[in-house]
Structure formats: structure tokens, C-alpha cells
Amino acid sequence: MNSSPRVVFCATHTQAEPWLEVLRAQLPGFTVDAWHADHAADPAAEHTADYAVVWAPPQAFIDQVATSERLKAVFNLGAGVDALVSLRWPSLKGAPPVPLIRLDDAGMGTQMAEYVCQAVTRHVRELDVVEAQSRQGQWAFRKPRLRADFPVGVLGLGVLGQRVALALRSFEYTVHGWSRSAKQIEGVTTYGGMDALEPMLSKCRILVNLLPLTDQTQDLLNKQRLSKLMPGGYVINVARGAHVVDEDLVALLDSGHLAGAMLDVFRQEPLPADHAFWKHPKIVVTPHTSSRTLRNESLAQIAQKILRLEHGADVRSLPGLVDRSRGY
Amino acid sequence: MNSSPRVVFCATHTQAEPWLEVLRAQLPGFTVDAWHADHAADPAAEHTADYAVVWAPPQAFIDQVATSERLKAVFNLGAGVDALVSLRWPSLKGAPPVPLIRLDDAGMGTQMAEYVCQAVTRHVRELDVVEAQSRQGQWAFRKPRLRADFPVGVLGLGVLGQRVALALRSFEYTVHGWSRSAKQIEGVTTYGGMDALEPMLSKCRILVNLLPLTDQTQDLLNKQRLSKLMPGGYVINVARGAHVVDEDLVALLDSGHLAGAMLDVFRQEPLPADHAFWKHPKIVVTPHTSSRTLRNESLAQIAQKILRLEHGADVRSLPGLVDRSRGY
Numbered sequence: 001m002n003s004s005p006r007v008v009f010c011a012t013h014t015q016a017e018p019w020l021e022v023l024r025a026q027l028p029g030f031t032v033d034a035w036h037a038d039h040a041a042d043p044a045a046e047h048t049a050d051y052a053v054v055w056a057p058p059q060a061f062i063d064q065v066a067t068s069e070r071l072k073a074v075f076n077l078g079a080g081v082d083a084l085v086s087l088r089w090p091s092l093k094g095a096p097p098v099p100l101i102r103l104d105d106a107g108m109g110t111q112m113a114e115y116v117c118q119a120v121t122r123h124v125r126e127l128d129v130v131e132a133q134s135r136q137g138q139w140a141f142r143k144p145r146l147r148a149d150f151p152v153g154v155l156g157l158g159v160l161g162q163r164v165a166l167a168l169r170s171f172e173y174t175v176h177g178w179s180r181s182a183k184q185i186e187g188v189t190t191y192g193g194m195d196a197l198e199p200m201l202s203k204c205r206i207l208v209n210l211l212p213l214t215d216q217t218q219d220l221l222n223k224q225r226l227s228k229l230m231p232g233g234y235v236i237n238v239a240r241g242a243h244v245v246d247e248d249l250v251a252l253l254d255s256g257h258l259a260g261a262m263l264d265v266f267r268q269e270p271l272p273a274d275h276a277f278w279k280h281p282k283i284v285v286t287p288h289t290s291s292r293t294l295r296n297e298s299l300a301q302i303a304q305k306i307l308r309l310e311h312g313a314d315v316r317s318l319p320g321l322v323d324r325s326r327g328y
Numbered sequence: 329m330n331s332s333p334r335v336v337f338c339a340t341h342t343q344a345e346p347w348l349e350v351l352r353a354q355l356p357g358f359t360v361d362a363w364h365a366d367h368a369a370d371p372a373a374e375h376t377a378d379y380a381v382v383w384a385p386p387q388a389f390i391d392q393v394a395t396s397e398r399l400k401a402v403f404n405l406g407a408g409v410d411a412l413v414s415l416r417w418p419s420l421k422g423a424p425p426v427p428l429i430r431l432d433d434a435g436m437g438t439q440m441a442e443y444v445c446q447a448v449t450r451h452v453r454e455l456d457v458v459e460a461q462s463r464q465g466q467w468a469f470r471k472p473r474l475r476a477d478f479p480v481g482v483l484g485l486g487v488l489g490q491r492v493a494l495a496l497r498s499f500e501y502t503v504h505g506w507s508r509s510a511k512q513i514e515g516v517t518t519y520g521g522m523d524a525l526e527p528m529l530s531k532c533r534i535l536v537n538l539l540p541l542t543d544q545t546q547d548l549l550n551k552q553r554l555s556k557l558m559p560g561g562y563v564i565n566v567a568r569g570a571h572v573v574d575e576d577l578v579a580l581l582d583s584g585h586l587a588g589a590m591l592d593v594f595r596q597e598p599l600p601a602d603h604a605f606w607k608h609p610k611i612v613v614t615p616h617t618s619s620r621t622l623r624n625e626s627l628a629q630i631a632q633k634i635l636r637l638e639h640g641a642d643v644r645s646l647p648g649l650v651d652r653s654r655g656y
Contacts (some may be wrong), residue, residue: 050617110475111453116500117448118455125439127446127614134613139329139598144620171442270467278465285462286455292472306579 005310006046010035011055011077022295023053025190026303037320040064055293062087073315074227075302077293079160080240081322082213089324092320098325104320107297109163112217112238115290116164116208117171119236119262119304123206124150127231128284146172151230152253153204155220156211156239157183158328160291164208176200180216180326201228212328213240223248232259238290241266246277253282264290264309333638334374336393338363339383339405350576350623351381354631368392379634381405382412383621390415394426394442401643403630405621407488409650410541410568425652429633432648437491440566443618444492444536445499446562447590451534452478456612467487475501479558481532483548484539484567485511485518486656488619492536504528508544510652529556534564541568551576560587566618571595574605581610592618 007023016034018088023032035052037060047069053202054061055077063070067090076084081102085155089097092140122128126142133140150173157179168175177185178200182192188254191200197220201207207229211217215235222245226235237244246267252258260282266275269288277283305318315321322328335351335358337344344362346462351360363380364389367373375394382389383405393399393416404412409430413468417425450456453469461468479502489505490513496503497515505513506528510520519528525548529535535557539545550573554563567573574595580586588610594603597616605611633646643649650656 060473075375110500114445114449115453115455118449121446125443125617127443127617129615130617134606134615137601141598141615141617144622146622167498170495172438180342185605217500228651270469273465284459287462287467287469289453289455289458289469294472294474 004029004031005051005306006031006033006049007051007306008035008049009053010031010057010061010065011053012058013040014055015217019053019295019299022248022261022299023303026299027306030306035061035237041127051075051309053299053302056083058086059087062089068089071098072309072317073099073101073306075305076100077298077302078320079103079108079291080212081328082240085322085324085327099315100322100324101299101315101318101322102322102328103293103298105159105163106293106301108291109160111291112160112210113163113167115264116236116238117167120150120152120168120173120206120208121171123260123262125233147171150174150205150234151176151203152206153178153187153200153229154210154321155179155210156209157185158210158212160228161210164210168208176203198225198228201225202230205230205232206234208236208245209239211239211243216326216327219245221245221249223251226252227257229258231257233257234259235261237261238264241269246275250276250280253280258282260284262286264288280301332357332359333379333634334359334361334377335379335381335634336361336363337381338385338389338393339381340386342383347381347623347627350627351631354627355634358634363389363393366378379403379637381627381630385415387415390417395420399426400637401427401429401634401646403633404428404650405630407431407436407486407619408541408568409656413650413652413655427643427644428652429630429646430648430649430650430656431621431626433487433491434490434629435622436619437488438471438500439619440488440538441491441495444564444566444590445495448478448480448496448534448536451497451562451588451590467584475499478502478533478562479504479531480534480536481506481519481528482516482536482538483507484537485513486538486540487536489601491536494555504531526553526556529553530558531619533558533560534562536564537567537571539567539571541570544655544656546570547573548574549577551579555585557586561585562587563589563591565589566592569597574603578604578608581608586610588612590614592616 012277020032047064048070052065052074079102091097130140152168152173154161155175155178157177165175165177165185165188175188177188178191182190221243262284264286265288277285348360358630376398378400380393380402381397419425457469480496481504482489483506485505485507493503493505493516503516505516506519510518549571590612592614593616605613
């Protein structure tokens with residue numbers, strides 16, 4: 001029997017091998033394998049592990065690997081853990097379920113900040129319009145629009161939300177930030193709690209959604225709340241599709257209250273071919289690409305945390321530990 | 329005769345009145361008028377001024393207003409003074425020509441930084457491709473490209489170049505900066521002088537041009553120098569069209585050595601309808617919009633400088649004083 005610590009990797013829709021290679025290099029002396037349903041059905045195979053590294057694992061994986069007391073932590077290869085939390089997690093002998101740890105930036109903050117800044121820049125400065133006219137061979141000189149007329153609201157002030165808020169500040173936008181409990185961010189007017197949400201929205205013309213998806217935030221951006229944005233509002237959704245009520249967003253774009261939207265996340269991904277977002281002239285669709293999980297950065301962070309745990313660190317000391325009661 | 333200081337405003341292609349209003353509000357007690365060729369021909373009119381505020385003035389304006397010893401300074405409503413310097417300036421009684429003062433940021437740095445950052449982000453992350461595919465209803469998931477593979481070079485490290493270099497650094501790009509004489513910028517590898525230009529270019533995959541246009545920098549970006557960029561190079565020109573040899577740029581795009589270009593400035597503006605840039609599939613044309621002169625910010629800065637001179641300040645103490653011998 002192999003006594004070295006074992007890490008099991010389970011990610012749907014990706015080739016495991018390049019990830020295993022990096023993990024093995026980062027964790028010398030560890031056994032690092034991929035989980036496959038076929039392998040899992042083999043009674044002779046090893047079905048327990050000390051650590052799991054996952055992206056959108058199936059319930060069958062949890063049922064097999066998380067029912068062993070050997071499992072010490074599950075690392076998610078992304079910042080959003082809504083899908084992971086919503087699986088059925090076994091509780092062993094009344095003990096709490098295994099700790100879940102999400103990515104803590106690992107190169108995602110910078111990607112998110114630059115994606116959002118380019119979306120804001122292009123909207124405020126009408127570069128999308130200018131480029132479309134250029135493609136027609138038109139020199140389309142336009143009256144400058146002032147950034148003071150485009151205050152930006154950021155929903156969600158975790159690692160990514162704060163990074164985005166500060167990047168927008170560095171380009172001299174007025175930034176309002178909202179989170180469940182108010183935070184302090186230099187140069188940003190912050191608001192906390194549901195009662196403060198609509199007053200905050202009413203001060204913003206551009207809205208950037210970076211909330212975690214929970215029971216409280218699902219469908220948060222409905223007609224009532226989106227209508228609170230200043231006229232000519234613009235919505236950038238880089239969190240989860242289920243935060244936005246699709247029909248309400250389209251209705252407000254069609255009524256003219258909203259000027260446009262740049263959407264990177266959807267209730268169903270890939271966005272179904274017949275979805276209204278695809279052809280809407282005021283909507284830009286991107287394929288969940290605002291912040292990609294970077295293999296080396298992510299696995300280096302996860303390997304570091306595994307080594308800290310192996311050296312006796314308390315799991316509660318790890319950045320990115322998920323609070324299952326709040327859902328993120 | 330009116331003894332109050334007089335400011336004359338001369339800007340082609342713009343309505344003078346809104347600018348005069350702001351200047352008058354900023355300079356109470358001053359006489360502030362616009363210069364018109366008709367008015368200039370009227371022998372009864374006042375043809376001298378203490379200060380001139382100009383954008384692309386005709387030679388006739390210089391011939392009339394700058395031949396008076398009364399003129400203390402000419403303020404340019406932009407950062408680039410190549411057109412202004414190349415006019416014929418009278419020298420009075422052997423004294424040096426009147427001081428020229430260019431805009432010193434005045435809101436241009438932030439605009440330039442966000443324009444360049446969005447251009448870099450979109451190229452590195454292929455958002456242009458992704459959006460084009462989205463317009464066709466395609467969910468075009470692409471392999472992430474790493475920013476480490478896209479070192480950026482910034483040519484020209486004045487107020488705007490430094491602002492751009494630092495903004496790119498804040499998004500974790502590797503940044504190389506080149507200027508006539510080497511400068512120190514935190515986090516940026518800097519190079520100075522012509523001998524260092526090609527070695528610097530060979531380290532860059534994206535090139536941002538922010539040089540002043542002078543005899544030394546005209547046609548600087550020719551085939552020899554642009555071929556020094558890493559394969560798959562990308563050129564962002566936000567300085568002056570005459571820095572780039574148009575045919576050489578097109579040839580390197582067509583040969584495949586360069587992957588694309590985003591061009592905001594041209595040898596002739598508006599870019600002529602039959603120019604090859606318009607329809608080139610690897611070129612994005614924008615209509616000299618990367619950094620617009622903002623009326624309030626610019627005139628507030630100029631009025632401040634005028635008031636400092638009126639209170640006895642030495643013109644050499646003003647930021648933005650042009651060195652005619654170097655041309656910027």
C-alpha cells in the first residue's frame with residue numbers, strides 16, 4: 001500500500017494530463033491521479049484521496065471520494081463555487097462536510113480587471129460604434145463623452161470585485177461598491193446590505209456584477225433593480241448568468257432605459273443557439289472568457305495550500321475557504 | 329484703450345464661443361476674443377494680444393499676432409506641437425521667438441492609458457475575434473493566451489508615455505520603454521538613444537508609439553525597425569501618422585510578421601477614402617480619438633499658467649514649455 005499523500009483530479013471538459021503533470025511537478029512525493037467514472041467502477045482501484053482538485057465534478061465523484069474520512073480538502077479550480085456547493089455532500093459521523101477552497105485570485109483578478117476596463121472604456125468612449133463605422137470606411141468623429149457622466153457600480157467586493165473597483169479608479173471613474181456587508185476601499189463609495197442596494201444602483205450608470213451566486217443573489221438583477229440604474233445604463237455581467245433575469249434585461253434594453261450590456265456568463269452555457277441575447281443589437285456576448293483559470297498559477301496556489309496543510313496548518317487559515325452557510 | 333490683458337483664441341475646425349465662455353469665466357478681468365481672418369483684415373480692430381490659445385492656427389494668425397512684442401506666450405490645445413513648431417515664427421529684434429506651451433496631461437493621460445490598455449487587452453485576449461464570432465452566433469471558446477508572451481514596448485516616455493507604461497504594468501504586462509534619453513520608471517525596463525532602439529524592439533511583441541513628431545522621429549517606424557518586433561507583433565500608433573511608413577507597415581502585415589495594428593493617427597486626417605488602411609483585415613482605424621482635448625480641463629490648466637505669468641512667474645517654470653531646438 002502506498003503511504004504517500006494522494007491527490008485526485010476531476011475536471012469535466014478538459015484533458016487531465018497537462019494538469020496532472022503540473023501538479024506532480026509541484027507536489028513531489030505525492031501520488032497524483034485523475035478520477036474517471038470507468039476507473040471509479042473498478043473495485044481494485046484506489047477510491048480515496050487526501051485532497052481533491054476539481055472543476056464541475058459530477059455527483060458520482062463526490063459520492064465516491066467525499067465519503068472517505070481520508071479526504072481533507074477539496075480545491076475548486078475557479079472562484080465561483082455555486083455549482084460545487086449545490087452538490088449533495090455527505091456528512092461523516094455528524095462531522096461537518098469536507099472543507100471547500102476556492103481559487104484566491106491566482107491571476108484571475110488582473111484578467112477580470114482588464115476585461116471590465118475594456119468594456120467600460122469601449123462603452124463610454126463609443127469605440128464599438130467608432131470601429132463599426134470604420135469598418136464601413138467612415139471617419140466618424142464624435143463629441144467626447146465625459147467619464148464623470150458614467151459612474152460605475154461594482155456588485156460584490158471580494159478579491160475580484162476589489163481588484164476591478166481599483167482598476168476603474170485608476171482610470172478616474174467614480175466607483176460605487178456594494179456587498180452583503182459594507183467594506184472599506186480607498187476612493188470607492190461603499191454600501192452594505194439589501195436596503196442599500198437600490199440607493200446604490202440609482203447612483204450608477206454602468207453596473208459590473210461580480211457577486212457570488214447564492215440563494216440570496218439569484219435573480220437579483222431583475223426589472224425593479226435594473227430600472228434603478230441611471231437612464232442610459234450599461235450592464236456588464238461577469239459573475240453568473242442566474243444573477244440576471246434575462247427577460248427583464250432585454251425589456252429594459254428594448255424600452256431604451258438601458259443602452260447596452262456586455263455579458264460573459266449565462267444561465268445555460270454555451271448560450272443556446274436560439275437565445276435572444278445572440279442577436280440583440282445592444283448586447284455583446286462573450287463565451288465565459290472574462291477571467292480564465294490559468295493552469296500554472298492555479299495549481300501553484302493549490303499545491304502551496306496542500307503543502308501548508310501537510311505541514312500542519314489549520315484549514316481555516318487558508319485564503320479562499322468557503323463558508324457553506326453563506327454559499328461562497 | 330483697454331488696458332486689461334488680452335487673450336486671443338484661434339482654433340480651426342471648432343466653434344469658438346463655448347471655449348471663449350470657459351476662458352472668460354477662468355480669467356475675470358481679461359479680454360478674451362476669437363481671431364478670425366475677416367476681423368484680422370479690419371484696420372480698426374485690435375491685432376495684438378498678451379496670450380494666444382491655439383489649435384492648428386493658420387500661418388496668417390502667426391504673421392499677425394506673433395509679430396507684436398506684446399505676445400508673451402502661445403498655448404497649444406494639445407500635447408503634440410509638431411504642426412505648430414513647423415510654422416514660420418518671426419524673431420523680433422534678434423530675441424528668441426515667443427514661448428510655446430503644450431498641454432501637460434489635462435485629462436489626456438488617462439484617456440490615452442485606457443485607450444491603449446483596451447487595445448492591448450483585446451489583442452492579447454482575442455476579444456476582437458471572439459466578438460466577431462459572437463455576432464455570427466458562435467460560442468467561440470479559445471485557448472487562453474498568456475500575457476507573459478506579449479511584452480509591450482512604449483516609444484516615448486513623456487507625460488503620456490509614462491502614464492501608459494504604468495497602466496500596462498498595473499495589468500501585469502512586461503513593459504519596455506524607449507526615449508531619446510533614458511528615463512527611470514518603476515517596473516519598466518528603459519532604453520535611451522537610437523542605438524538602443526532596435527535591441528529594445530526585438531524584446532517586444534506589442535509596440536505603442538507615443539513619440540513626439542520631430543525631424544528625428546519622422547518615418548522612424550519603417551520596415552527595418554518594425555521587422556525587429558517579435559513575430560506576431562502588433563502596432564498601436566497613437567502619436568502621429570508620419571512616424572510610420574504606411575507601405576512598410578502594410579507589407580509586414582501581409583507577410584505575416586505582424587499580426588495586426590490599431591491606428592488612431594494618419595499622415596493625412598481624415599484618412600483618405602482610398603487609403604489601404606481602411607479595408608485591411610488586420611488594421612483597426614480609429615479617427616484620432618485616443619486622447620481628446622477636454623475643454624474644461626485644458627482651459628483650466630492654460631488659465632492657471634496665464635495667471636502665474638501675470639503674477640511674475642518665469643515662463644521656464646511652466647510644465648509643457650516647448651524646446652524648439654528639439655521640436656517638442
